[in-house]
Amino acid sequence: xxxxxxxxxxxPGHGTLQPRSWTAGSDARRLDLSxxxxxxLSPTARPDDEAFTEDGFDPAAAPGWRSVRVPGHWVLQGHxxxxxxxxxxxxxxxxxxxxxxxxxxxxxxxxxxxxDWPGDGEVVLRFEGVESCARVWLNGRVLGDFQGSRLPxxxxxxxxxxxxxxxxxxxxxxxxAGSYLEDQDMWWLPGIFREVTLQHRPEGALDDFxxxxxxxxxxxxxxxxxxxxxxARLTVPxxxxxxxxxxxxxxxVEPWTAExxxxxxxxxxxxxxxxxxxIGFRTVTVEDGVLxxxxxxxLFRGVxxxxxxxxxxxxxxxxxxxxxxxLMKRHNINAVRTSHYPPHPAFLDLCDELGLWVIDECDLxxxxxxxxxxxxxxxxxxxxxxxxxxxxxxxxxxxxxxxxIVVWSLGNExxxxxxxxxxxxxxxxxxxxxxxxxENDPDYPDSDLHSMMYARQSKxxxxxxxxxxxxxxxxxEYAHAMGNGPGGLTEYQRLFEKYEHCQGGFVWEWTDHGLPxxxxxxxxxxxxxxxxxxPVHDGxxxxxxxxxxxxxxxxxxxxxxxxxxxxxxxxxxxARTVRVRNLHDFADLSALALEWSxxxxxxxxxxxxxxxxxxxxxxxxxxELPAPPRTDVAGEAQWTxxxxxxxxxxxxxxxxxxxxxxxxxxxxxxTTAPASxxxxxxxxxxxxxxxGPASFDAVTGALTRLGAVPVEGLRLDVWRAPTDNxxxxxxxxxxxxxxxxxxxxxxxxxxRVDAVECDDAGLTxxxxxxxxxxxxxLRAVYRWTATDELLRLDVSVDPEGTWEVPLPRLGVRLAxxxxxxxxxxxxGGPGEAYPDTRAASLVGRWEESVDGLQTxxxxxxENGARADVRWARLTDAAGGGLRxxxxxAYFWLTARRWTSEHxxxxxxxxxxxxxxxxYVNLDHGQHGIGSASCGPGVLQRxxxxxxxxxxxxxxxxxxxDEG
Ligand code: IPT
Numbered sequence: 014x015x016x017x018x019x020x021x022x023x024x025p026g027h028g029t030l031q032p033r034s035w036t037a038g039s040d041a042r043r044l045d046l047s048x049x050x051x052x053x054l055s056p057t058a059r060p061d062d063e064a065f066t067e068d069g070f071d072p073a074a075a076p077g078w079r080s081v082r083v084p085g086h087w088v089l090q091g092h093x094x095x096x097x098x099x100x101x102x103x104x105x106x107x108x109x110x111x112x113x114x115x116x117x118x119x120x121x122x123x124x125x126x127x128x129d130w131p132g133d134g135e136v137v138l139r140f141e142g143v144e145s146c147a148r149v150w151l152n153g154r155v156l157g158d159f160q161g162s163r164l165p166x167x168x169x170x171x172x173x174x175x176x177x178x179x180x181x182x183x184x185x186x187x188x189x190a191g192s193y194l195e196d197q198d199m200w201w202l203p204g205i206f207r208e209v210t211l212q213h214r215p216e217g218a219l220d221d222f223x224x225x226x227x228x229x230x231x232x233x234x235x236x237x238x239x240x241x242x243x244x245a246r247l248t249v250p251x252x253x254x255x256x257x258x259x260x261x262x263x264x265x266v267e268p269w270t271a272e273x274x275x276x277x278x279x280x281x282x283x284x285x286x287x288x289x290x291x292i293g294f295r296t297v298t299v300e301d302g303v304l305x306x307x308x309x310x311x312l313f314r315g316v317x318x319x320x321x322x323x324x325x326x327x328x329x330x331x332x333x334x335x336x337x338x339x340l341m342k343r344h345n346i347n348a349v350r351t352s353h354y355p356p357h358p359a360f361l362d363l364c365d366e367l368g369l370w371v372i373d374e375c376d377l378x379x380x381x382x383x384x385x386x387x388x389x390x391x392x393x394x395x396x397x398x399x400x401x402x403x404x405x406x407x408x409x410x411x412x413x414x415x416x417x418i419v420v421w422s423l424g425n426e427x428x429x430x431x432x433x434x435x436x437x438x439x440x441x442x443x444x445x446x447x448x449x450x451x452e453n454d455p456d457y458p459d460s461d462l463h464s465m466m467y468a469r470q471s472k473x474x475x476x477x478x479x480x481x482x483x484x485x486x487x488x489x490e491y492a493h494a495m496g497n498g499p500g501g502l503t504e505y506q507r508l509f510e511k512y513e514h515c516q517g518g519f520v521w522e523w524t525d526h527g528l529p530x531x532x533x534x535x536x537x538x539x540x541x542x543x544x545x546x547x548p549v550h551d552g553x554x555x556x557x558x559x560x561x562x563x564x565x566x567x568x569x570x571x572x573x574x575x576x577x578x579x580x581x582x583x584x585x586x587x588a589r590t591v592r593v594r595n596l597h598d599f600a601d602l603s604a605l606a607l608e609w610s611x612x613x614x615x616x617x618x619x620x621x622x623x624x625x626x627x628x629x630x631x632x633x634x635x636x637e638l639p640a641p642p643r644t645d646v647a648g649e650a651q652w653t654x655x656x657x658x659x660x661x662x663x664x665x666x667x668x669x670x671x672x673x674x675x676x677x678x679x680x681x682x683x684t685t686a687p688a689s690x691x692x693x694x695x696x697x698x699x700x701x702x703x704x705g706p707a708s709f710d711a712v713t714g715a716l717t718r719l720g721a722v723p724v725e726g727l728r729l730d731v732w733r734a735p736t737d738n739x740x741x742x743x744x745x746x747x748x749x750x751x752x753x754x755x756x757x758x759x760x761x762x763x764x765r766v767d768a769v770e771c772d773d774a775g776l777t778x779x780x781x782x783x784x785x786x787x788x789x790x791l792r793a794v795y796r797w798t799a800t801d802e803l804l805r806l807d808v809s810v811d812p813e814g815t816w817e818v819p820l821p822r823l824g825v826r827l828a829x830x831x832x833x834x835x836x837x838x839x840x841g842g843p844g845e846a847y848p849d850t851r852a853a854s855l856v857g858r859w860e861e862s863v864d865g866l867q868t869x870x871x872x873x874x875e876n877g878a879r880a881d882v883r884w885a886r887l888t889d890a891a892g893g894g895l896r897x898x899x900x901x902a903y904f905w906l907t908a909r910r911w912t913s914e915h916x917x918x919x920x921x922x923x924x925x926x927x928x929x930x931x932y933v934n935l936d937h938g939q940h941g942i943g944s945a946s947c948g949p950g951v952l953q954r955x956x957x958x959x960x961x962x963x964x965x966x967x968x969x970x971x972x973x974d975e976g
Contacts, residue, residue: 028157
């Protein structure tokens with residue numbers, strides 16, 4: 014066999030410099046080479062045609078040359094197509110060989126040095142990230158090659174540069190030996206996707222440096238020391254520090270934590286190069302099985318973050334990085350796992366600044382070997398060890414100065430092997446100040462944390478009850494946020510709060526990776542796996558984030574914010590007592606103010622502030638609410654108490670709500686059927702029946718009109734378009750109930766009217782609702798009664814047979830003309846909620862269009878239900894329509910311009926075409942959501958098991974002039 018070509022070589026590369034610390038703040042000259050570069054895409058690796066690296070080559074005169082933006086991915090710029098797989102390698106598993114079909118991008122850029130570019134010292138050519146393998150030439154001379162896509166690589170180029178017309182040529186292969194180490198669940202996106210710079214290294218420049226800034230919580234002192242190969246001085250003006258490298262200093266400081274990200278501006282200088290830094294003092298330890306920072310136990314309210322921008326892929330601009338972090342902070346998220354590779358280094362600067370705990374993860378995943386029983390797994394084959402250790406080194410050396418990084422992670426989903434041990438050994442030796450993470454069994458030697466993925470709540474409880482062992486426990490991934498969900502967050506959080514060594518988790522994941530595309534008729538949608546003709550793909554599994562691709566928060570993020578709120582407000586609205594618990598790990602509550610409002614029937618009647626005393630982290634305060642502002646207004650009343658920011662912060666303005674609670678003050682008056690005295694009898698009128706404000710078909714018993722509003726198809730409904738979590742994990746058939754639902758035929762129930770009975774007091778319609786090919790059924794009886802104004806429906810449901818599957822939903826559905834598209838309701842809102850995703854549902858009066866009620870999940874599925882609805886009105890532009898009020902139990906309200914069947918059939922949002930109706934579901938019950946698209950399903954108490962049910966509604970007409 015021939016010698017390996019460089020892109021099939023397991024070694025990490027050739028000709029590159031030793032890794033060193035990231036130095037954004039250096040005053041040495043640098044030249045950003047970003048811009049439009051000449052570009053040619055070849056379907057194979059073409060190692061023989063290297064003419065483009067030469068001086069005299071003219072791309073304009075050569076065939077196939079176009080241009081590409083650097084940094085960027087060529088497949089997102091019209092050259093080739095992106096492709097998505099989760100774990101499967103999209104090429105034959107034959108490490109380290111790759112197929113001949115190996116899209117290769119030749120890049121060429123001609124540049125001049127600025128006129129005042131210094132003549133002394135050395136110059137370094139730096140690549141922040143290239144996927145997956147590059148060979149580099151400057152002015153016709155080969156510099157070398159490298160692999161390790163999301164890691165920096167540098168070459169010394171001083172001797173080769175000239176003032177004008179430098180020719181930089183980079184050949185980038187989509188597939189390389191390195192691809193076997195980069196099987197992360199994401200789009201395959203080749204290209205020079207992070208910046209390329211030229212960096213002057215003056216004589217005596219800082220080759221590397223490490224600012225060690227610890228914090229001794231026992232006496233409040235900072236421990237400062239700088240290590241660097243040169244003699245350098247560190248000045249911290251605010252602290253009056255002027256310290257020589259290699260010397261230790263102890264001095265009083267304010268510590269850095271994610272809650273209080275105190276940074277000190279500093280300058281590290283050798284005389285010929287000065288680097289501006291921001292120093293955060295903090296010390297990370299594992300003591301008695303608990304992860305502590307500055308002596309305090311930390312609780313991760315985390316997310317896994319991939320780098321993703323819908324237009325530019327893993328080329329993420331600084332604004333998007335900041336926007337992500339601001340959104341996280343606003344949603345009470347305090348931790349990021351950089352799944353599954355080191356992010357752009359600027360992201361970590363922002364984490365230091367805004368305050369997030371970071372698990373910095375190495376660029377490593379070999380998950381695809383699971384499909385060949387882990388044969389040939391590179392982490393267990395010593396030929397690959399240098400490449401693995403090289404990756405660990407490049408990460409640690411680049412990122413070591415960030416206070417936000419509290420844990421290093423070896424990578425993700427590689428099984429186990431000796432290579433991981435070598436990485437762990439190297440990291441521990443180089444940086445004993447941070448614990449190490451790798452997800453595996455509790456005794457795994459290469460992790461200082463016991464880390465699991467997608468464990469169910471009962472497992473976390475079991476680990477909690479077992480007590481602290483040597484290792485703190487985290488869920489490095491949990492709560493799979495694919496589509497509608499994740500459900501069950503509250504139950505996890507209570508466990509993390511209960512057991513000291515259960516230190517939280519990281520929701521999978523931050524953002525959907527949908528790519529914007531347009532239909533032939535010009536409508537925009539987000540594409541996912543398979544939309545680019547990929548022969549092997551994993552569909553919409555790439556859309557499993559808490560935010561939509563454009564960073565619009567999904568209901569899952571709003572829910573997470575509420576569940577992980579760092580202040581818990583409880584109390585008794587009748588007794589007017591409030592307890593405020595400070596769930597921060599470090600910060601007191603001085604940044605917050607407490608506001609109350611008093612609402613009757615959802616209308617605020619007054620509000621104010623409650624003085625908040627000093628409450629240290631972990632403490633609480635008991636407060637008293639004032640007398641209700643008014644007692645003359647009858648109706649259901651409640652207090653809403655909010656903890657809001659008392660002043661502007663770097664991530665949200667004053668008044669931003671951090672935590673809230675609602676405390677019932679006066680219960681709702683029980684609604685009863687219309688008083689019998691006022692009840693009216695049905696009247697037969699030809700083929701129709703009139704009952705109070707309503708008309709019915711006398712033969713079928715179907716409601717046809719309420720006041721002026723035509724009504725169609727009111728009947729029992731149990732179907733919902735299965736969510737991704739209902740469908741379950743693709744590799745675990747049956748893990749969600751969706752398969753069983755379809756097998757049983759819940760999506761095609763048949764309705765039979767057995768009797769339409771009129772009596773003096775009303776109308777009774779007896780029906781049997783059942784799926785084909787089964788003898789299971791639901792007997793549904795609709796009992797209609799009325800006064801002149803009100804129409805009352807009482808539904809009774811009695812199951813027949815033994816139902817083993819829960820129902821998707823249980824309620825009635827009806828259709829109205831499309832004009833009734835304005836919705837007002839008193840109940841939970843403003844966003845959607847389901848039984849196990851309802852923590853953030855705030856009781857109030859809300860108003861929304863039918864279109865605005867929809868949550869545009871990238872793959873359409875059940876969405877948009879509003880919880881605890883007391884009453885709702887659907888009206889047209891003139892304000893006329895109908896009102897529906899709850900019977901003895903509040904209901905779930907859903908309204909959309911398409912049916913559940915239509916929603917179920919849609920693959921993309923653009924498949925949802927409104928017809929001329931509004932379909933309304935009034936549900937007595939909904940099945941929970943869970944997280945079975947990858948993790949555990951719905952908890953027992955949130956399942957909608959089949960049983961006898963009684964529920965009802967009162968309908969009335971709303972006249973236009975009331976609107
Ligand atoms: C887990 C992966 O670590 C993560 O990258 C992502 O693929 C996630 O699943 C699902 O979206 S691995 C899974 C088999 C538990």
